[in-house]
Amino acid sequence: xxxxxxxxxxxxxxxxxxxxxxxxxxxxxxxxxxxxxxxxxxxxxxxxxxxxxxxxxxxxxxxxxxxxxxxxxxxxxxxxxxxxxxxxxxxxxxxxxxxxxxxxxxxxxxxxxxxxxxxxxxxxxxxxxxxxxxxxxxxxxxxxxxxxxxxxxxxxxxxxx
Numbered sequence: 169x170x171x172x173x174x175x176x177x178x179x180x181x182x183x184x185x186x187x188x189x190x191x192x193x194x195x196x197x198x199x200x201x202x203x204x205x206x207x208x209x210x211x212x213x214x215x216x217x218x219x220x221x222x223x224x225x226x227x228x229x230x231x232x233x234x235x236x237x238x239x240x241x242x243x244x245x246x247x248x249x250x251x252x253x254x255x256x257x258x259x260x261x262x263x264x265x266x267x268x269x270x271x272x273x274x275x276x277x278x279x280x281x282x283x284x285x286x287x288x289x290x291x292x293x294x295x296x297x298x299x300x301x302x303x304x305x306x307x308x309x310x311x312x313x314x315x316x317x318x319x320x321x322x323x324x325x326x327x328x329x
Contacts, residue, residue, distance in 0.1 A: 285317045
């Protein structure tokens with residue numbers, strides 16, 4: 169039987185940015201944008217001194233990182249054949265370029281999962297972790313990434329949903 173755990177979640181929203189899926193055969197190959205939001209699910213085997221899984225006030229650096237990456241930015245995949253053009257437009261001040269391995273929502277969910285766990289490992293020493301993230305492009309479409317970081321403990325299991 170798995171150990172009891174506490175969980176909580178936090179949502180950050182309001183990150184308008186644009187991107188394109190240059191390999192896509194349909195309309196997603198064109199530059200388009202969304203106001204992205206991100207939801208993080210946290211877990212801990214025991215609560216902190218305040219009785220929290222995660223103290224949300226300690227997530228300011230994660231919130232800043234989300235804003236730096238996604239707030240009024242243009243996201244380009246590192247292998248986009250127009251990357252040189254996007255860099256030129258960035259240098260000319262026409263867009264605020266962020267180059268990513270993959271600009272899709274699935275890859276974005278995984279990226280921010282890593283960011284959250286870097287912060288939690290450093291801050292809480294492994295007491296808490298982020299076990300799931302959701303990257304949402306609008307009210308209809310979202311992608312999730314779900315995993316326990318290796319350092320959280322091999323005996324920990326995801327909660328059944």
